[in-house]
Amino acid sequence: MRIFLSFHGADAIPSIDKAHLATLPPKSKVLDLGCGAGIPIAERLCLAGHAVTGVDSSARQIEIARERVCRATFLQSDMMTVDLPVSSIDGGAAFYSITHVAATEQGLLLSRIGEWLKPAGVFVGSFGTGSAHDWVGKWLGTEMFFSHNSDAVTFDFVRQAGLQMVRAEVVQQDNEDARFLWIVARKMN
Structure with missing residues (x-):
């Protein structure tokens, strides 16, 4: 199953989504942070039989997500x-x-994710590449806040959160001029 397909195209982020889904036990409890309207991530995880909780700060996005992904x-x-x-x-x-x-x-957020995960739980997420603290830019048609650390600092935050790196890959977006650091990590017992 390609959970990125509807947004990124068939060749985006090779096998990271498969690595995440393949390691989840059937009927897993999965958290989707920054779920937006619930598509494609929450929807695809629900279709795979997982119990999904999505979190987003936008009331409108949550309203849409509840309509589109009722499970x-x-x-x-x-x-x-x-x-x-x-x-x-x-x-x-x-x-x-x-x-x-x-x-x-971001280090505190990763620590919280590490606390929420059960032992051997899996986390997959995207991060900015290179250090670029606190800036505002246009994305998806609106002004948005962005911030990210160097890859080395992000890797340190992952380890400090009690997560073991399974895979890290920098991927050029196929639909825009941006690169993201994708990380798959597992909570150490």
């Missing part, structure tokens, strides 16, 4: 402050959302 649970909340139980998820996804969190807070 998932959606919470309107900032991903930095959402309250989730420790060791409550088998998998976590953050596709194109962590870049909208201040670089100085």
Whole structure:
């Protein structure tokens, strides 16, 4: 299953999505951080039989997600402050959302993800490449906040969160002039 297909095209981010899904036990509890309207990530995870909780700060996006992906649970909340139980998820996804969190807070967010994951739980997420703290730019037709750390700092944050790197890959977007660092990591026991 290619969970990026509808947004990125058939060749985007080779096998990272498969690596994530293949390691999830059937009927896993999966968190989609920055879920937007729930498509394609929450939708595809639900179709694969997983119990999905999506989190997004936009009331409108959550409203749309609830209409489009009725089998998932959606919470309107900032991903930095959402309250989730420790060791409550088998998998976590953050596709194109962590870049909208201040670089100085991304380590804390990864630590929270590490706390939410069950032992051996899997996280896959995209990060900006190279250091670019706090800037605003146009994306998807609107002004948005962006921030990211160097790859080395991001790798350190992943390790400090108790996650073991499974795979890291910088991928050029096929539909825009941008590169993202994709990370698959597993919570250490």
